[in-house]
Amino acid sequence: MSEIFFHITALLYLVATFIYTAYLVTRKDNFLKIAQAALSVGFVLHSLTIVARWALSGHTPATSLHESLTLFSWMIVALNLLAVVRYRQRVLGAFVAPFALLLIVTASLLPKEIIPLSPVLESYWLPVHVIMAFLGNAFFAIAFFLGIMYIIQERYLKSRRLRGLYFVLPSLDTLDELNYKCLQYGFPLLSLAIITGAIWSEYAIGSYWDWKPRQIWSLITWFMYAALLHGRLTAGWRGRKAAIFSGIAFMILIGSFIIINLLSGGAHGLAR
Amino acid sequence: MNLVIVGLNHKTSPVEIREKLSFPAQTIGEPLKKLTGHYGLNEGVILSTCNRVEVLAITSDMEKGVWQIKRFLADFHSIPLEKLDEHLYVHCGEAAVKHLLRVAAGLDSMVVGEPQILGQVKDSYSYAVEHNTAGVVVNKLYHKVFQVAKRIRTETKIGESAVSISFAAVELARKIFGDLSGKTVMLIGAGEMAELAAKHLINNGIKEIIVANRTYEKAVELVKGFGGTAIMFREFAHYLKNADIVIASTGATTFIIKPDMVQEVMRERKQKPMFYIDISVPRNIDPLVNNIDNAYVYDVDDLQGVVSSNIQERNKEAEAAEKIIIEEIDNFYRWIKSLDVVPTIIALRQTCDQIRKTELARSLPSLSALTEKDQKVLEAMTSAIVNKILHHPVTHLKKEANRVEGDLYIDTIRKLFDLTVDEQAVKKAQSNED
Numbered sequence: 001m002s003e004i005f006f007h008i009t010a011l012l013y014l015v016a017t018f019i020y021t022a023y024l025v026t027r028k029d030n031f032l033k034i035a036q037a038a039l040s041v042g043f044v045l046h047s048l049t050i051v052a053r054w055a056l057s058g059h060t061p062a063t064s065l066h067e068s069l070t071l072f073s074w075m076i077v078a079l080n081l082l083a084v085v086r087y088r089q090r091v092l093g094a095f096v097a098p099f100a101l102l103l104i105v106t107a108s109l110l111p112k113e114i115i116p117l118s119p120v121l122e123s124y125w126l127p128v129h130v131i132m133a134f135l136g137n138a139f140f141a142i143a144f145f146l147g148i149m150y151i152i153q154e155r156y157l158k159s160r161r162l163r164g165l166y167f168v169l170p171s172l173d174t175l176d177e178l179n180y181k182c183l184q185y186g187f188p189l190l191s192l193a194i195i196t197g198a199i200w201s202e203y204a205i206g207s208y209w210d211w212k213p214r215q216i217w218s219l220i221t222w223f224m225y226a227a228l229l230h231g232r233l234t235a236g237w238r239g240r241k242a243a244i245f246s247g248i249a250f251m252i253l254i255g256s257f258i259i260i261n262l263l264s265g266g267a268h269g270l271a272r
Numbered sequence: 273m274n275l276v277i278v279g280l281n282h283k284t285s286p287v288e289i290r291e292k293l294s295f296p297a298q299t300i301g302e303p304l305k306k307l308t309g310h311y312g313l314n315e316g317v318i319l320s321t322c323n324r325v326e327v328l329a330i331t332s333d334m335e336k337g338v339w340q341i342k343r344f345l346a347d348f349h350s351i352p353l354e355k356l357d358e359h360l361y362v363h364c365g366e367a368a369v370k371h372l373l374r375v376a377a378g379l380d381s382m383v384v385g386e387p388q389i390l391g392q393v394k395d396s397y398s399y400a401v402e403h404n405t406a407g408v409v410v411n412k413l414y415h416k417v418f419q420v421a422k423r424i425r426t427e428t429k430i431g432e433s434a435v436s437i438s439f440a441a442v443e444l445a446r447k448i449f450g451d452l453s454g455k456t457v458m459l460i461g462a463g464e465m466a467e468l469a470a471k472h473l474i475n476n477g478i479k480e481i482i483v484a485n486r487t488y489e490k491a492v493e494l495v496k497g498f499g500g501t502a503i504m505f506r507e508f509a510h511y512l513k514n515a516d517i518v519i520a521s522t523g524a525t526t527f528i529i530k531p532d533m534v535q536e537v538m539r540e541r542k543q544k545p546m547f548y549i550d551i552s553v554p555r556n557i558d559p560l561v562n563n564i565d566n567a568y569v570y571d572v573d574d575l576q577g578v579v580s581s582n583i584q585e586r587n588k589e590a591e592a593a594e595k596i597i598i599e600e601i602d603n604f605y606r607w608i609k610s611l612d613v614v615p616t617i618i619a620l621r622q623t624c625d626q627i628r629k630t631e632l633a634r635s636l637p638s639l640s641a642l643t644e645k646d647q648k649v650l651e652a653m654t655s656a657i658v659n660k661i662l663h664h665p666v667t668h669l670k671k672e673a674n675r676v677e678g679d680l681y682i683d684t685i686r687k688l689f690d691l692t693v694d695e696q697a698v699k700k701a702q703s704n705e706d
Contacts, residue, residue, distance in 0.1 A: 157448060158562060160574040162581055167433070171450035172545060236542030239566050 002052035003112075005045045006070075010108060012042030013077075013101040020094035027168055032090055039097055043077045046104075050074055057114045060127040062134070065261050066110040071130070073103035075138035083142065087178060091168050095145040125200035129193055136189030137253060140225070143182035144250035147243035150175040154240050176239055179246060180232060187225050194218050213263065217256035224249040274334040275409070277368040278341040278360055279319070279326030282382050285359035293349055293356075295320040297395065303348055304403045311340045315407040317414075319375070319396040321389065323382055328372065330409045334364050366605050369413070373597045376421045378430065385430035385586045390421050413604070420600045427596060430589040433582035438469040440578040441549050441570070442476050445517055448547050448568060453477035458515035460484050460508050460529075461522030462494045465551050469519055474498060482515060484508035486522070509533060513540045519549045520556040527558040534561045549575070613673035616682050617666050619691040624658045 016038040023031035050071060053061040061067040080096040083089040117126075149169055156166040169175075197218070198208040209215060228245050231237035237245070280290065295303055295318050307316040307329065315330040327345065331337025342360065346353035363371040371380070376393045378385045397414040400406035406414075425431060434440040442452075449455055457478050459466050462485045470481060481500030484507065485491035491502035503511055512518065512533070520529065529548065538546065543566050550557040550571040562569040570578075632654055636647065665685065672681040685691070 153447070157444070157568050160570060160577065162578055163585075166447070167585065171447050173448065173450040177450075236539075236544075238543050239545065241565065 002049045002056070005049045005052070006104075006108065009042045009046040009049060010101070010104045012038050012045065013097060013104055016042060016093070016097045017101050020097050024091075024094055024165060024168070035097070036084065036090065036093060039077065039093055039100075040081065043074070043081060046070075046074050046077065053114075057117075059117050059122065060130050062126075062130040063115045063117055064111065064113075066107045066112050068134075068261070069103045069107035069110070072134050072137065072141075073100045073107070075134050076100055076103075076141050079138050079142050083178070087174075089170060089174075089178065091149070091170065092142070092145060095148060096142070099141065099145070120204045121200075123200060123203055125196055125203060129196040129200050132189050132196060133193035136186045136193055137257075139182045139186030139189065140246070140250050140253060143179050143186065143246045146175050146179040146182065147247045150179065150243040151240060151247075154243075172239065176242065179243060180238075183225065183229055183232070183246065187229055190218070190222055190225060194222060214260050217260060221249065221253045221256065224252065274331050274337060275328070275365055275368045275413070276331055276334060276337045276341065277326055277328045277363040277371055278338060278345065279324060280359045280361065281324035281326075281380065284361055289356070289359050290322070290325060292351060293320075293325045293345065294322075295325065297399070300399045301403045303344075304400060304405045306348065307341075307344055308405045311344045313337060313340055315400075315410045316405045317396050317400040317410060319393060321392045324375070324380075326375070328368070328410075330407065338362050338364070366601060369601050369604055370597060372413070372417055373420050373600065374594075376417045377424045377593055377597065379590055379593055379597075383435050384583070384590050386435070387431050390418075393417065393421075416600070416604050420597065423600075424593045424596055428589045428592045430586055430593055432589075433585050435579055435582055435586070437551070437572070437575045437579060438465065438472050440575050440582065441469045441519075442472045444568075444570060444575075444578065445473065445547055446476070448545055449516060451477065454479050455516040456480040456482065456514055457517040457519065458482040458484065458508070458511065459494075460505075460518065460520045460556070461486070461552065462490055463521035463551070466519045466521040467494065469549065469551070470498065473517065478517070482511055484511070513537045515546070516544070517547045517549065518557075519551065521550075521552045522556055524552070524556055525554055527556060529557040529561060531558055531560045531564060534564055534567055538564060538566060551575075612682055613669055616685055616691065617669060620666070620685060620689055621662060623689055623691055624662060625655075628654050628658050 016035045019031050019035035019038060022028075023035060050061055053067065053070075057063075062071050076096055077100045080093050080100075083092050150172060152165055153169040153172055153175065156162055156164075156169075157172065194215075197215075201210075202208045225246075228237070228242065228249060231245070232242060280293065282290070297320075300318060300320075303318060304316060307313055307318070307327065313329040313331050317328040319326045319328070325345075327341045329337055329341055331340070342353060342357065345351075345360070346356050372393075374380045376390050378387065378389050381389050393414075397406065397410070400410060434443040445452060445455075452473065455478055457470055457473050457480070459470055459481070462483055470478075474481065481495070481498045482503060483491040483495050483500060484503045484505050485494070486505045488502065488504055495502045512529075518529070522528065534546070534548075538544075545566040545568070548557050548561060548567065548569040550569065553572060555571055557569055557571070559569060559571070561567055632651065636642075636650075639650075642650070669681055669685060
């Protein structure tokens with residue numbers, strides 16, 4: 001059952017991606033509405049997939065790369081829908097949908113079997129750590145896309161040639177503000193994820209911190225976002241500079257995530 | 273029941289002709305009354321703006337109607353018709369409905385999608401109502417027009433983008449700052465255009481206005497109207513850091529705002545974005561300021577460029593609006609046609625019933641043996657016969673009226689039964705229809 005939902009989710013995200021693209025090209029509001037509907041229905045099925053998987057495995061579905069990507073994708077779409085409802089940011093979906101689709105398709109290509117959790121890792125820290133880590137990263141992903149939108153919009157305004165996306169993208173100020181907001185939520189979540197990860201590690205293998213690649217890279221990302229936050233608060237980093245910085249930070253985050261998972265075979269290689 | 277529009281607009285006639293033909297709003301009652309009285313048109317509406325003069329009328333004979341309107345226009349303004357005729361366009365029936373919808377939606381305007389025309393069409397209709405020259409068809413037609421115009425406004429973006437320089441500036445400010453409330457605008461030099469742009473900005477929520485002018489008194493005077501701060505011209509650089517939007521329009525022949533100055537200001541205001549609008553020629557703001565992060569500079573040509581790309585954008589939306597119009601015309605025209613069929617049916621019924629009554633009245637005297645009750649039975653029976661005979665023709669007529677050959681059916685029935693459509697009956701049918 002969850003298998004079927006998973007495939008329909010992927011299909012709906014694909015449809016949403018196409019229709020969002022059609023919207024960006026034609027700028028007809030109807031396309032936007034349909035794309036949003038497809039994404040929302042996909043999201044509901046996506047949720048069901050995750051719930052079913054959780055029930056089936058009995059632990060937070062983030063122990064294989066397949067599960068991790070599925071969960072990450074879900075959180076990004078969730079934040080996008082939040083942005084639509086709460087901040088009326090309807091164009092963001094056009095950037096988020098292809099990314100969510102990419103994550104889902106990648107997940108579908110990876111081995112899907114449920115990896116049993118080794119008893120030492122079974123703990124309440126698992127869901128807490130995992131959810132914080134992915135939610136934090138999802139905020140950074142949204143910040144990344146807001147940054148791209150900012151850079152595009154800024155390009156239009158600086159060049160003084162207003163056409164195409166200029167008409168549908170939100171104002172620079174709105175984009176910058178939301179980007180900052182993502183950082184404000186993402187950074188504490190990342191910090192907590194690192195702390196809970198350390199505590200969990202202490203429970204499981206008796207050591208808070210042992211300089212595994214995963215830990216080193218989390219720390220690097222943490223420092224990058226800390227620097228960005230600091231720059232925003234004190235040095236007046238904003239706009240394009242902040243957008244570019246958060247873009248680079250996110251790419252490092254994604255890069256390290258991929259490399260580490262390829263090396264370890266998912267979930268920090270802690271499973272099994 | 274035919275709809276005719278005769279008129280001229282900025283495309284078909286020069287302003288010298290348009291101004292001669294215009295009908296001032298204060299005295300519109302007289303021409304309206306003449307139109308329906310002396311010139312014998314059933315209903316009439318006159319739309320007179322600086323870009324167009326149009327007469328819409330309902331007439332029973334299309335060709336005659338067109339001629340009457342033309343005569344009316346020529347006679348009323350004492351212009352020989354030969355001179356006028358070449359500028360006039362004529363739209364009849366469905367084309368007239370389409371034309372009216374296009375005019376109301378701003379598709380026929382000089383600046384496509386401009387909103388004023390809808391208000392002017394509304395006014396022209398209310399004059400007609402006021403002077404009793406609007407009947408059932410006009411009422412229904414104009415309600416439909418307003419509804420369609422509204423639909424076009426909401427479903428297309430035809431009126432969304434700015435097509436004047438000062439509005440373009442406001443629109444750009446919104447794309448940079450989002451919400452303008454709480455923002456400050458500074459005018460350096462108090463030209464007319466700067467004042468206009470400032471007015472638009474204030475209407476869009478700008479919080480504060482600072483005016484610097486070489487003649488301090490003029491700055492003070494200008495600020496009175498807006499409730500802002502007047503400063504000495506030489507002080508403007510000092511206040512620059514407080515302004516989010518700067519509108520420069522001085523007569524200076526050199527750049528008065530330069531990159532190093534702005535760089536310093538940006539540092540002081542922690543890189544908060546600034547929007548520089550340079551509407552002075554020669555320019556007052558060094559275009560290199562645009563290269564500074566978070567500073568955006570637009571001069572007159574840039575704004576003009578924005579306006580022309582917006583106009584292109586509007587023209588694209590106009591296509592969508594045309595589609596809506598075609599859709600709506602179908603609906604409306606179906607109703608117009610049904611106006612023809614209803615009086616025909618009434619006339620048919622009345623004619624047959626009249627025959628029945630006459631024949632009954634002729635026969636009754638020779639049937640003296642009948643009681644009152646018998647007579648009633650006879651009355652009911654003849655009535656039933658007439659109704660039964662007419663049942664199918666009437667049903668088919670109603671059905672066919674909405675089809676392409678509807679007119680043919682109506683015409684045939686009228687000829688076969690030699691019907692003359694009773695005006696009174698038409699009026700009654702129309703008010704029931706409403």
